[in-house]
Amino acid sequence: MKLTFPHMGTLDMVLSDLFSRLETDFIIPPKTSVKTVNLGTKHAPEFACFPLKVTIGNLIEGLEAGADAVVMVGGIGPCRFGFYAEVQNKILRDAGYDFEMIVLEPPTTDIKDFMKKCKKIAPKKTLWQIFQAVRVGWKKAVAIDEVEKKVLKTRCFEKNFGDTTAMHKKALAVLGKAITPREIQMARDKALSVIDGAKKDFENNPLKIGIVGEFYVLLEPCINFDIERYLGQKGIYLERSVYLTDWISFSKKNPVMGLSNDEVAKAAKPYLSHFVGGEGQATVGHVVKFAEEGFDGVIQLLPFTCMPEIIAKSVLPKIHRELDIPVLTLVIDEQTGRAGIITRLEAFIDLLWSKRKKKLSIVG
Amino acid sequence: MIGYLGVDVGSVSTNLVVIDEKTNVVAYIYRRTMGEPIRAVQEGLRELKELLPLGIEIGGAGTTGSARYLSGVIVGADVVKNEITAHAVAASHIVPDVRTVLEIGGQDSKIIILREGVAVDFAMNTVCAAGTGSFLDHQAERIGIPIEEFGAYALKSQAPAQIAGRCTVFAESDMIHKQQMGYHAEDIIYGLCQSLVRNYLNNIAKGKELLSPIVFQGGVAANLGIKKAFEEALETRVIIPKYFNVMGAIGAALLAKERVENKPETSFKGFSTSDIDFKTSSFYCKGCSNNCEILKIEVGKEVLARWGGRCGKWEIE
Numbered sequence: 001m002k003l004t005f006p007h008m009g010t011l012d013m014v015l016s017d018l019f020s021r022l023e024t025d026f027i028i029p030p031k032t033s034v035k036t037v038n039l040g041t042k043h044a045p046e047f048a049c050f051p052l053k054v055t056i057g058n059l060i061e062g063l064e065a066g067a068d069a070v071v072m073v074g075g076i077g078p079c080r081f082g083f084y085a086e087v088q089n090k091i092l093r094d095a096g097y098d099f100e101m102i103v104l105e106p107p108t109t110d111i112k113d114f115m116k117k118c119k120k121i122a123p124k125k126t127l128w129q130i131f132q133a134v135r136v137g138w139k140k141a142v143a144i145d146e147v148e149k150k151v152l153k154t155r156c157f158e159k160n161f162g163d164t165t166a167m168h169k170k171a172l173a174v175l176g177k178a179i180t181p182r183e184i185q186m187a188r189d190k191a192l193s194v195i196d197g198a199k200k201d202f203e204n205n206p207l208k209i210g211i212v213g214e215f216y217v218l219l220e221p222c223i224n225f226d227i228e229r230y231l232g233q234k235g236i237y238l239e240r241s242v243y244l245t246d247w248i249s250f251s252k253k254n255p256v257m258g259l260s261n262d263e264v265a266k267a268a269k270p271y272l273s274h275f276v277g278g279e280g281q282a283t284v285g286h287v288v289k290f291a292e293e294g295f296d297g298v299i300q301l302l303p304f305t306c307m308p309e310i311i312a313k314s315v316l317p318k319i320h321r322e323l324d325i326p327v328l329t330l331v332i333d334e335q336t337g338r339a340g341i342i343t344r345l346e347a348f349i350d351l352l353w354s355k356r357k358k359k360l361s362i363v364g
Numbered sequence: 365m366i367g368y369l370g371v372d373v374g375s376v377s378t379n380l381v382v383i384d385e386k387t388n389v390v391a392y393i394y395r396r397t398m399g400e401p402i403r404a405v406q407e408g409l410r411e412l413k414e415l416l417p418l419g420i421e422i423g424g425a426g427t428t429g430s431a432r433y434l435s436g437v438i439v440g441a442d443v444v445k446n447e448i449t450a451h452a453v454a455a456s457h458i459v460p461d462v463r464t465v466l467e468i469g470g471q472d473s474k475i476i477i478l479r480e481g482v483a484v485d486f487a488m489n490t491v492c493a494a495g496t497g498s499f500l501d502h503q504a505e506r507i508g509i510p511i512e513e514f515g516a517y518a519l520k521s522q523a524p525a526q527i528a529g530r531c532t533v534f535a536e537s538d539m540i541h542k543q544q545m546g547y548h549a550e551d552i553i554y555g556l557c558q559s560l561v562r563n564y565l566n567n568i569a570k571g572k573e574l575l576s577p578i579v580f581q582g583g584v585a586a587n588l589g590i591k592k593a594f595e596e597a598l599e600t601r602v603i604i605p606k607y608f609n610v611m612g613a614i615g616a617a618l619l620a621k622e623r624v625e626n627k628p629e630t631s632f633k634g635f636s637t638s639d640i641d642f643k644t645s646s647f648y649c650k651g652c653s654n655n656c657e658i659l660k661i662e663v664g665k666e667v668l669a670r671w672g673g674r675c676g677k678w679e680i681e
Contacts (some may be wrong), residue, residue, distance in 0.1 A: 030653065031652070031653035032653065033653035033654065033655055034654075034655050161676060162675070162676055162677075165675070222653070222654060225674070226654075226674045229674070229675075230674070233676065314571065316571075317571035317572065320485065321573075326484060326485060339430065340488070342446075343430070343446045343447065343448065343488070344446075344448070344488060346445075346446040346448075346449070347446045347447075347448030347449050347483075347486060348486075350445075350446070350448075350449040350483070351449075351482075351483045351484070351485075351486065354482050354483065355482060355484065358480075358482050
């Protein structure tokens, strides 16, 4: 059995580390590209949300490269993501691919099924060994996210254009080689100090923008036009509402982002009091939190037709009025042009600067 | 006398403006881009030069619009600004207490909310171009009424027809249907104006607080039917500035004037830039899986500018 899986930011790095530990054969599909998107758009229904299209493209590329099994996660709640695996399975079979589909549903729904699937992925290992592999691999995944978080926070200070991105690559290479828990711990510290290697100028007082929205478009730079790099290189300090391990984690504590799900839901409560699927409520909560922390603005990213984020979007004007925080919503799918995104980002940056200047002139 | 040049190259029109030191408009050109932005800018500059009084010297230049980077290279811009900011700057300069800007151009429409002279929120059409200038152009042509008279026709309407305005294609089918049922042309035209305004308010302006003074600008502001439909829907007066169709260019000129205050000299290349042969070409970068399309602008063998990549390795500006 040769497993393949869809891309999502650094997920390929995390999974290849885990599968190597489990001695499971796997194939990483080629990085998401225009070709992937075209493949996915061709096979997926037109009105499906964008992540489904892209991930179908990934899986086709993985199967074409020789994989004969696919691993996907399931989900519960009113977001369409929970059906992805089933829909992908059907579409790929209709397209003539023969493979095994392994769907990991949240263990809280059916723990026995979950363990059975784990055994299927790693037939050579006992459940205890699988647990150990996940435990160690998890440490590495968290370290990868911590590095990413640091990159977002410090890119705005870089002296030489592109240095931080180059250092990020280097830091990930350092982490990639680490195997044992001790090595991972050392690699983590080294990787974080590699990021410090990019020359910085801490004199400027950058704009602070929080990035919120649907996790897939947040985590996959190829799909979101690498918006974080663009903004960072424009000198903007960034924080994001979700990192890969926050999303995967079954616990309510988010290891990287810092706030627990309960804290975020509490912040959202005056505006959106219940779970609406996906990250809808979390998006609202994070906008409130970013406003409280004195951020200059927030950018919401969502795939076209994403229901939970549309619900969140509809309450954002109220938060804007009450907490005085500008929010820019960007809708992303295969029809979205980069030029349009850049125009809106440029205008948003201008807006935030003039707002800050005005605030300073009142204080001064 | 010193003048400041503003250039706004959009999908449909290319506008050039020169303002003087007191920010009065000295001369302006409004012409079609016709899919050839470089030629439009060069010919626009040539025409503009003819209109300028003797002895005026360009002390700063700014560009905006979807071809802002390209036109920035051609004219030698001191400032290259997105059209949202440029429109906001121009509107708040001309109507200082403006709180809402409605802007409808050739292929995009936007709304800008200002409070005390500062833009606080904006939105631009994303997935739909219904109700923008191109569509009105197309419909005017189909009905056989010059676009310049479209608005006047609309005002004659006594009983406007209901037209589906969510999608331009369906709006067109609906209009044909109404024509075939025997509706008057003016009722169909005003019905279309109303449905486009409804579409604009329900999409772009959704959730925003539209407070007066409201300024309506962009090429479509020439259409009196749309203006009337806005005034009916918003139940308030809508101001159309004198130079409504070149507001983006005015904004760019104002920003250029501001920029050169902190700059030793302007980058403006002079009107002779009209005679230079700019060549553009593009290629796909194979450096990574993003496969960015890189655009190159050359004069002779010299590469003036290159852009389009995400990582910045090709960028020269």
